[in-house]
Amino acid sequence: MIVTGIRTGIVSIPLRKPFKTALRTLEHLRSVIVAIDTDTGAIGWGEAPPTGAVTGDSLGGIRGAIHEFIAPRLKGCDVNRLDETLDVLDGACVRNTSAKAAVDIALHDLFGKLHGVPLHRLFGGRRPRIESDLTISVNSPEEMARDAREAVGRGFRILKSKVGKDPALDIARIRAVREAVGPDVVLRLDANQGWMPREAIAIMRTLEEAKLGIELVEQPVAAHDLEGLREVRRAIATPVMADESVFSGLDAERLIALGAADFLNIKLMKSGGLRGALRICALAELHGLPCFMGCMMESRLAVTAAAHLACGRGIITRYDLDSPMLCAADPVRGGVTIDGPWLTVPEAPGLGIEGIDGVAWD
Secondary structure: OEEEEEEEEEEEEEEEEEEEOOOOEEEEEEEEEEEEEEOOOOEEEEEEOOOOOOOOOOHHHHHHHHHHHHHHHHOOOEOOOHHHHHHHHHHOOOOOHHHHHHHHHHHHHHHHHHHOOEHHHHOOOOOOEEEOOEEEOOOOHHHHHHHHHHHHHOOOOEEEEEOOOOHHHHHHHHHHHHHHHOOOOEEEEEOOOOOOHHHHHHHHHHHHHOOOOEEEEEOOOOOOOHHHHHHHHHHOOOOEEEOOOOOOHHHHHHHHHHOOOOEEEEOHHHHOOHHHHHHHHHHHHHHOOOEEEOOOOOOHHHHHHHHHHHHHOOOEEEEOOOHHHHEOOOOEEEOOEEEOOEEEOOOOOEOOEEEEOOOEEO
């Protein structure tokens, strides 16, 4: 199976309500869709949303990297020699992790199709389905409480509450959410780098003293401040998860050596795709450090790839693959099925994606 070309297009999907974090506010999911064509007629599907505040990518930048650097080098590559082809992809340009992720996902899709195997089985086949949390955007305490109650009404038992936009309000926000959903709902926090180390320690100690039952706190400090992340971890009882601090296996190695995190949040757009994510998993497995499978603001296409990986590897124990659940429409055909918080991976070869409607192709 030989790569004959790569096409890209853009899809725009409205959200149910604005998505707000300490870093950005979105009203639409906008993403680059990738289709890799082959000499057999098989198509490999991939996706990359721009997340400028995290990966530094834009829609134009992702497409430019693919068409100018990646596509010319991949043309003529053999999908059946996947590792070699992924080396060509990695060497096509530096950084550009989202562009590489979209192409990496599509190549894995083709490899699974070529061999008639769903990706989650290639990755280890640990489980057929996973339970995602649902993100509560950072807003007023009253609005966050209302959103949390609505999420529980939709069947979600695990919530991830965004904080960090206004540290003075964060304690009130979390108190309101906990009071709204009661003690049995699992509650996670994500500060998206919004606190200084001393702020993070003070806020988390207050929440701990109030016995609000926080399962973990994600990326409380700036991505580059690994010493600050370790300081927070040592000072509080709540487990700390690294997100924006870990893009690659080398990042994971540094965090593990420092003892700066209890969990690693793997996202395909940070790792450059599935192969990079598997490298992080391998390091985490060696050190017994559990991983979290997250996503950017992705459609069900890219989330299907993440779900295959999460279902394949036992070291990935927690899941935040809720972006399709935040959308007001779903143009993806095939792929992972979603029922409330549950994501079930398909048994069709590769990703199991049949296509996506509404794409503005080149």
